[in-house]
Amino acid sequence: MRKTLGLVIKKQNYGETDRIITIFSPDLGKKRIIAKAIRRPTSKLAGHLDTFMLSQLMLTDNEDLPRVTSAILAEPFEDIRNQLTLTERAFAITKVIERVILEDVSQRAIFQITLDAMARLNDNQPWPAVWTYFLSELANELGLGPGDFLCRQCHQKLIGGGYWHVEDRQFVCGTCLGEVIHGIFLEENSIKLLQLLRKNSFMSIAKIQLPAFCAAQVEELFLREITQWFNKPWSSYSALNSRGGL
Ligand SMILES: [Zn+2]
Incomplete structure (x- = not known):
């Protein structure tokens, strides 16, 4: 098991009830993870893994596509997710970041720069x-x-x-x-x-x-x-x- 912070930058439905989520993690860089059964109404993961949420995650060890076993919301960035203008601006930030960051490479400095920008945007x-x-x-x-x-x-x-x-x-x-x-x-x-x-x-x-x-x-x-x-x-x-x- 690995514990890491993750900023959700993308999500994509997969299968009947799963979702593949791209996170930016300070330790893992850009990482695709799978959230099983997250689209079921009873899922404990839903509400912690939406786009632009920052969550503390527990991931399984498989390299290719780790599975999320638990997620605790650390920062909801609520204004960003509720106001369309702010959402669009957050996408401008993550669009650049997604191209810049590498998979499985720790990128703490860029993670901090991204988080600071998100917090300032959320703060209007x-x-x-x-x-x-x-x-x-x-x-x-x-x-x-x-x-x-x-x-x-x-x-x-x-x-x-x-x-x-x-x-x-x-x-x-x-x-x-x-x-x-x-x-x-x-x-x-x-x-x-x-x-x-x-x-x-x-x-x-x-x-x-x-x-x-x-x-x-x-x-x-x-x-x-x-x-x-x-x-x-x-x-x-x-x-x-x-x-x-x-
Ligand atoms: Zn000159």
């Missing part, structure tokens, strides 16, 4: 702050994101914004840009936001009124970094609407 903290902070922490953990904020050509500080060179993963200033590069433009305030995300606590970021376009530019940079890492178009993971209000 401003979404642009929750999302950009989450992406920044995740990129950092994966060794992605800007290493410095200098132009790769002239090594000067970026003034009035800069271009993020997606392939080289470095900034280029407006003066050195020369011919059109395959990059994304970030305004001065977006670069400031990137620096703030790196150095400050979540609470200090949450206090700032983030302009929509800044959050969107920062989102694009991190998603391009992260999704290039797992080889998928970044735009399908966007969770900010840059045209509308936030």
Whole structure:
């Protein structure tokens, strides 16, 4: 038997009354487990293993598809599961996480980053702050994101914004840009936001009124970094609407 915490990120009906559940566990990484007879009205597991619930689980030892023998709800994330907007945002978080985490590999740091983001979302903290902070922490953990904020050509500080060179993963200033590069433009305030995300606590970021376009530019940079890492178009993971209000 193994005991582990698990955040339910996906569930799928299986057979007559069973369900296959994908959890994110700090010890086991991404893990598919089977909950037998969970769809029976008398099941003791139901109510502890719904999407976005965090539960303390006992699992059998089989490697392939461990069976849940008991589940105790640790955190229901009730607002996330009851409010559609929050549910959609939580899916944005787990959609990225599901691609990043590996099976059967302990990933405590990423687990904590995910749990923090879920708790802030459930707490109705401003979404642009929750999302950009989450992406920044995740990129950092994966060794992605800007290493410095200098132009790769002239090594000067970026003034009035800069271009993020997606392939080289470095900034280029407006003066050195020369011919059109395959990059994304970030305004001065977006670069400031990137620096703030790196150095400050979540609470200090949450206090700032983030302009929509800044959050969107920062989102694009991190998603391009992260999704290039797992080889998928970044735009399908966007969770900010840059045209509308936030
Ligand atoms: Zn330059």
